[in-house]
Amino acid sequence: xxxxxxxxxxxxxxxxxxxxxxxxxxxxxxxxxxxxxxxxxxxxxxxxxxxxxxxxxxxxxxxxxxxxxxxxxxxxxxxxxxxxxxxxxxxxxxxxxxxxxxxxxxxxxxxxxxxxxxxxxxxxxxxxxxxxxxxxxxxxxxxxxxxxxxxxxxxxxxxxxxxxxxxxxxxxxxxxxxxxxxxxxxxxxxxxxxxxxxxxxxxxxxxxxxxxxxxxxxxxxxxxxxxxxxxxxxxxxxxxxxxxxxxxxxxxxxxxxxxxxxxxxxxxxxxxxxxxxxxxxxxxxxxxxxxxxxxxxxxxxxxxxxxxxxxxxxxxxxxxxxxxxxxxxxxxxxxx
Ligand SMILES: NC(=O)c1ccc[n+]([C@@H]2O[C@H](COP(=O)([O-])OP(=O)(O)OC[C@H]3O[C@@H](n4cnc5c(N)ncnc54)[C@H](OP(=O)(O)O)[C@@H]3O)[C@@H](O)[C@H]2O)c1
Numbered sequence: 570x571x572x573x574x575x576x577x578x579x580x581x582x583x584x585x586x587x588x589x590x591x592x593x594x595x596x597x598x599x600x601x602x603x604x605x606x607x608x609x610x611x612x613x614x615x616x617x618x619x620x621x622x623x624x625x626x627x628x629x630x631x632x633x634x635x636x637x638x639x640x641x642x643x644x645x646x647x648x649x650x651x652x653x654x655x656x657x658x659x660x661x662x663x664x665x666x667x668x669x670x671x672x673x674x675x676x677x678x679x680x681x682x683x684x685x686x687x688x689x690x691x692x693x694x695x696x697x698x699x700x701x702x703x704x705x706x707x708x709x710x711x712x713x714x715x716x717x718x719x720x721x722x723x724x725x726x727x728x729x730x731x732x733x734x735x736x737x738x739x740x741x742x743x744x745x746x747x748x749x750x751x752x753x754x755x756x757x758x759x760x761x762x763x764x765x766x767x768x769x770x771x772x773x774x775x776x777x778x779x780x781x782x783x784x785x786x787x788x789x790x791x792x793x794x795x796x797x798x799x800x801x802x803x804x805x806x807x808x809x810x811x812x813x814x815x816x817x818x819x820x821x822x823x824x825x826x827x828x829x830x831x832x833x834x835x836x837x838x839x840x841x842x843x844x845x846x847x848x849x850x851x852x853x854x855x856x857x858x859x860x861x862x863x864x865x866x867x868x869x870x871x872x873x874x875x876x877x878x879x880x881x882x883x884x885x886x887x888x889x890x891x892x893x894x895x896x897x898x899x900x901x902x903x904x905x
Pocket of ligand 1: 615616617700703723724725726727728729730747748749750753769792793795797813814815816817818842843844845887888889890894895896
């Protein structure tokens with residue numbers, strides 16, 4: 570079966586752009602024992618991949634060299650189940666190459682019910698998917714957010730951040746989000762239910778946070794590191810907690826905050842995590858967040874691009890902060 574795939578064509582020397590990738594015709598291949606041929610319906614893109622282009626692997630996957638096809642989590646349709654017991658035409662989520670169709674390990678696929686509509690289909694890549702599970706692990710499981718607490722979320726309109734904000738709200742916390750544009754600030758307060766939101770380009774992070782939280786914060790959910798982490802360490806109340814999820818603002822390096830001594834004087838706790846180490850909690854996450862979704866207390870937030878040929882453009886847009894929520898590329902309509 571013929572397919573299209575996206576390969577890295579040049580290693581980025583500075584900013585990653587669409588020009589670092591190309592679209593190529595290829596053969597999807599035949600499933601060997603233990604493998605399944607799938608068609609990709611929706612592909613979710615992750616900013617963290619940028620760190621692996623032309624470089625070393627991380628906990629999330631191997632380094633990506635010139636000629637390699639990157640991978641992401643996706644909603645797929647089973648085209649040829651091989652020797653697996655997955656029915657032809659059934660849907661699943663899993664990590665797949667950036668392609669229109671390809672062969673993947675059956676064990677890597679997580680079957681899902683055929684969704685009732687587009688929103689439910691996309692939710693498997695947002696609030697019910699990898700970014701949702703990341704936000705739930707950090708905010709609910711490790712952050713132990715409680716009703717009445719004041720919570721600050723950076724990268725709050727991004728894939729993980731938009732879920733973290735909603736989970737803290739669903740728990741009854743007061744939530745302050747920071748994002749990079751007036752449109753995202755409006756999304757945070759008007760759609761995601763944040764109590765207050767600030768535009769990080771409006772001034773020094775610590776000043777904006779002090780204004781938004783004059784009595785301090787109890788919990789900080791960090792997606793970006795850098796100036797935002799430093800601001801949070803200055804504004805956290807004694808005994809406060811910070812959950813360290815990501816450090817996108819540092820590019821490939823990540824400096825320690827200059828005010829680390831606040832940890833001592835205010836008895837603060839910093840807790841980093843890698844979501845893949847918490848896979849055993851996925852069932853608990855799915856049932857809790859699935860119920861919130863049914864009750865309309867949380868929703869899928871994403872920016873959609875159409876067509877595999879737009880994957881490079883979509884990835885550039887993700888890295889330049891042009892998207893809200895999870896960035897999803899629609900490759901084909903869902904069956905039926
Ligand atoms: N620990 C884990 O297991 C785990 C799992 C998944 C993801 N992550 C990490 O979680 C973070 C968020 O992932 P995501 O998928 O939500 O990414 P995302 O959708 O790209 O969101 C990240 C947000 O960071 C903001 N940002 C970018 N550059 C910034 C800068 N210089 N200073 C401040 N903010 C900046 C951007 O928002 P604005 O421009 O609107 O501010 C962007 O929306 C990433 O660091 C990712 O690597 C960690």
